[in-house]
Amino acid sequence: MTERAQTGRSKEAEELYRQASAAGHTDATANLGILLTQTGRSKEAEELYRQASAAGHTDATANLGILLTKAGRNDEAEELLRQASATGDTSAAYVLDRLLARTSRTEEG
Numbered sequence: 001m002t003e004r005a006q007t008g009r010s011k012e013a014e015e016l017y018r019q020a021s022a023a024g025h026t027d028a029t030a031n032l033g034i035l036l037t038q039t040g041r042s043k044e045a046e047e048l049y050r051q052a053s054a055a056g057h058t059d060a061t062a063n064l065g066i067l068l069t070k071a072g073r074n075d076e077a078e079e080l081l082r083q084a085s086a087t088g089d090t091s092a093a094y095v096l097d098r099l100l101a102r103t104s105r106t107e108e109g
Contacts, residue, residue, distance in 0.1 A: 010035060026052050030060040042067060058084055062092035069099055 014035055020028030033048035046067055052060030065080035078099060084092035 010039065021048070026055045026057045026060075029055075030057045030063070033060060033063060037063070037067060042071070053080070058087045058089055062089045062095075065092060066095050069095060074099060074103060 014032065017028045017032035017035060021032055029048050030052040033045040033052065036042070036045035036048065046064065049060045049064035049067065053064055061080050062084035065077045065084060068074075068077035068080065078096065081092045081096035081099065085096050
């Protein structure tokens with residue numbers, strides 16, 4: 001499905017992600033969130049990231065933190081980015097570092 005999204009067949013990919021997500025596939029839920037973020041549908045993407053994150057999907061947790069950072073919701077973003085960073089997600093760690101620097105804070109311990 002990811003290949004479809006990357007080759008300009010995003011409507012088809014979206015439908016397939018939605019079907020798989022509805023069937024309980026957490027990866028599809030997270031990937032649908034990515035696709036919606038890329039197409040400017042942040043509100044729906046946030047909901048999907050939250051669902052996938054609640055199911056233990058670390059990438060969705062990181063993506064939600066990044067999305068919230070871009071929306072200026074820094075406190076909530078920080079908590080999520082810390083969670084994802086603690087699992088070894090280097091993208092989340094980088095965004096967390098930038099967020100802390102931008103808000104004149106540093107990483108504790």
